[in-house]
Amino acid sequence: MNTESNTALPPREAMEFDVVIVGAGPAGLATAIRLRQLAVEKGQELSVCVLEKGSEPGAHILSGAIMDPRALTELFPDWKERGAPLKQAVTRDEFLFLDETGAKATPHALLPECFHNDGNYIVSLGEVSRWLAQQAEALEVAIFPGFAAAEVLYDETGAVMGVATGDMGIHKDGTPGPNFERGMELHAKYTVFAEGSRGHLGRQLISRFKLDEGRDPQSYGIGIKELWQIDPAKHEPGLVVHAAGWPLDNDTYGGAFLYHAEGGKVSIGYVVGLDYKNPC
Numbered sequence: 017m018n019t020e021s022n023t024a025l026p027p028r029e030a031m032e033f034d035v036v037i038v039g040a041g042p043a044g045l046a047t048a049i050r051l052r053q054l055a056v057e058k059g060q061e062l063s064v065c066v067l068e069k070g071s072e073p074g075a076h077i078l079s080g081a082i083m084d085p086r087a088l089t090e091l092f093p094d095w096k097e098r099g100a101p102l103k104q105a106v107t108r109d110e111f112l113f114l115d116e117t118g119a120k121a122t123p124h125a126l127l128p129e130c131f132h133n134d135g136n137y138i139v140s141l142g143e144v145s146r147w148l149a150q151q152a153e154a155l156e157v158a159i160f161p162g163f164a165a166a167e168v169l170y171d172e173t174g175a176v177m178g179v180a181t182g183d184m185g186i187h188k189d190g191t192p193g194p195n196f197e198r199g200m201e202l203h204a205k206y207t208v209f210a211e212g213s214r215g216h217l218g219r220q221l222i223s224r225f226k227l228d229e230g231r232d233p234q235s236y237g238i239g240i241k242e243l244w245q246i247d248p249a250k251h252e253p254g255l256v257v258h259a260a261g262w263p264l265d266n267d268t269y270g271g272a273f274l275y276h277a278e279g280g281k282v283s284i285g286y287v288v289g290l291d292y293k294n295p296c
């Protein structure tokens with residue numbers, strides 16, 4: 017079957033896999049690892065490939081990040097011995113309600129479960145993704161960094177049969193330039209989309225297969241995050257601070273986070289629900 021939308025260009029080459037995964041974030045890599053672990057346990061052949069649009073796994077990952085290690089322990093009970101980059105355990109949680117002039121701390125015992133971080137770690141999710149990619153490669157997962165899945169491929173029954181990477185080196189008018197390279201087709205029995213939130217292909221699939229029918233709509237927030245190297249005298253490794261209240265009014269969802277990571281660094285950020293009414 018011809019899966020191509022542009023017939024004026026030379027045909028694309030195709031590679032066959034059992035499973036193609038789009039996105040080398042924690043979800044895509046954990047999927048690849050678990051599938052290969054099961055195949056090795058059962059002595060079965062299973063070819064798995066992961067496409068990542070970033071220059072390397074982890075390059076496009078943005079997160080806080082406090083990590084609950086439960087899922088990692090299920091995947092690799094010996095993650096510590098394997099050198100997983102979970103080095104800074106959370107030592108203390110603080111939750112502050114801010115007003116214009118100060119802050120009131122809430123006693124730990126009164127905080128909802130989601131603000132209890134006992135047993136969690138402050139990590140760089142980019143580093144965790146790079147480490148997961150190494151573990152995946154050791155299990156013979158083929159990772160293709162620097163390639164974005166640009167198009168979903170469908171078979172004659174309308175089922176997903178893989179993805180294609182985009183053509184490269186095309187002029188603005190759509191004609192091939194001197195560095196033109198045709199995209200590749202990756203065909204698979206199963207294609208897993210792990211693009212993260214608001215994935216470009218995920219949105220097409222949601223619309224085509226009406227995956228959102230009868231479901232709650234997605235809710236979105238906007239966030240900013242910086243990584244600061246701070247004065248060692250003010251750094252308390254493992255301290256997690258969340259704050260709510262000022263400058264947001266009571267009707268606006270959001271708040272701040274400060275995570276004291278290893279090496280004198282602090283992840284500092286602010287998130288606001290996108291249904292805010294007051295743009296200031």
Ligand SMILES: Cc1cc2nc3c(=O)[nH]c(=O)nc-3n(C[C@H](O)[C@H](O)[C@H](O)COP(=O)(O)OP(=O)(O)OC[C@H]3O[C@@H](n4cnc5c(N)ncnc54)[C@H](O)[C@@H]3O)c2cc1C
Nearest residue numbers: 039040041042043068069076079080081082164165211212
């Ligand atoms: C500011 C911020 C703070 C956060 N803090 C925390 C926290 O403290 N604790 C916590 O547990 N979670 C936190 N999160 C959420 C957490 O980061 C996400 O839940 C997690 O990253 C989701 O993992 P994922 O693998 O589904 O997607 P992502 O991490 O988004 O990974 C998707 C990957 O797919 C790649 N990709 C996307 N489209 C394509 C394509 N078409 N072709 C090829 N590759 C593609 C991307 O480059 C990326 O590498 C935070 C998120 C943000 C933004």
